[in-house]
Amino acid sequence: MLEIKGVHAGYGNLKILRGIDMQVPSGGIVTLLGGNGTGKSTLLKAISGLIPLMEGEIIFDGVSVSKLKPHERMRLGLVQVTQAKEAYPAMTVEENLVLGAYTRKDREATKADLQKVYDFFPVLRERRKQLSGTLSGGEVQMLVIGRGLMASPKMLMLDEPSAALAPKVVLEIFANINRIAKSGVTVLVVEQNVRMALILAQYGYIIRDGVIMMKGEAKKLISDPAVKESFLGGSVSDTTKALRN
């Protein structure tokens, strides 16, 4: 579905990504993992077209999209879900959702999709006339995912859906992402929450300093000693112990 070949990108003269190769197969969930400042967000921006490539190529659904503008990529079905803090707080929930379908011309299908999103996230239907700035963290996350779904995506890219959410809410959000993937949408999840992301995904990439440091099946990565060492940081009981001391 998505193929990234030798991508170099950055801001002005500052190069952040130094030769990224990645594949996201159709219908699966792939996760891109890494800490702050490793190039995760830059790669997402390069894929959605917010920053130009310095080198390399991005192929989506058999078409090279490297030269296309963001709205043109979106029309092809390559849709990025923004971070939760990037809902429009001064707009109502429904306005946010309608905005997600901005590039679509098929009015009837859009209306039907709005109802589907409401069925998917019933809490959004309850709150549809409310300003999105008044929603809770989990609800805003559902809103931005719903907004992404409104664009009728072939592939959905999620930017840290677990950020700043309580563990219980994270579980709920990840269960929803799983449902979305089951409905036939390819999913790329960018995460810092390594454990959760590797449980959700089938395949994982780990990025550090603008290069892919490690990749592999999620099951293997989660039990890989090197990953455990640098990301998972011991078991839950260890963490609890450390907190008590």
Add this chain to the structure above:
Amino acid sequence: MGFDFNSLLAFIIFGVTIGVVYGIVALGISLIYSGLDIVHFAHGEMYMFGAFFGLVLAHNVGVPYPVALIGAMILTAILGMLVERVFYRRLTRAGGGYTVAGMGMIICGFGMSVALVNAAYFFFGAEAEPFRANLDYIPRLTFPGDINVPESYVLTAIISVLLMAGLHYFLRHTKTGLAVRAVAHNKDIAYLMGINVPLMISLIFGLACGLAAAAGVLIGPMQSVQVEMGYLMLMKAFAAAVVGGFGSLPGAILGGIMVGIFENLGAAYISASHKDIYAFLLLILVLMFRPSGLFGVEAKVKA
């Protein structure tokens, strides 16, 4: 000497009418500000060009006043979009109003203002021209206490309300209006919604300049049309926008009305020869006691 309540009422009515026109220009300034985070300093010249376009259409081409109004709005909108596309876009692309490019943008706006004034001298000449519009079909309003409101003021009130209602409808109830608001709130996210952001910015400029032109054509029959008229209007509209709360659209209108009333009352009861000072007095008072403006709520949500 007893207090004449009727004349106070009259001053307020005239203040509101002229204030609504300030409000329309301020609306444009606020639109551009919320869209680009810049203050458009050449906006007064857009108002002046609008007035001249209206004048040329009404006198030289000979179309009826309402057609001249719409024509002037369209022509000025095109002029505004052209200026944005050719001169401002490089700077706005380099960043918003809070970057170094934003500073460049302010200077560019001043330069554009000077350039447009000189272009207007070249095309329209230096004389102040009276705007004679045939407004016989507009009723003269008479308020209790023998307050006569001339046709041009009635027309101004009607058209201003129509323009505001139109803009409100556009921004709140159309998909393109929603996109304009999205761009105004955050351009990066607007890109991710698949909105063609540069096109929306052009549209914002077109709308704002069209509104300024409407103000110019409305003021025309009350005063005369001359090249230097833009400067003072910019200052008053700016005052109106700040009084109302910068970036807030309802605030722009209410700020304009307040400036209009304040100015008329000052001219009537303090000194008529210092008429233009009162707007700035109000501006200073508001900045001293309520710097975010009287209705600066939306600006806070944005930040």
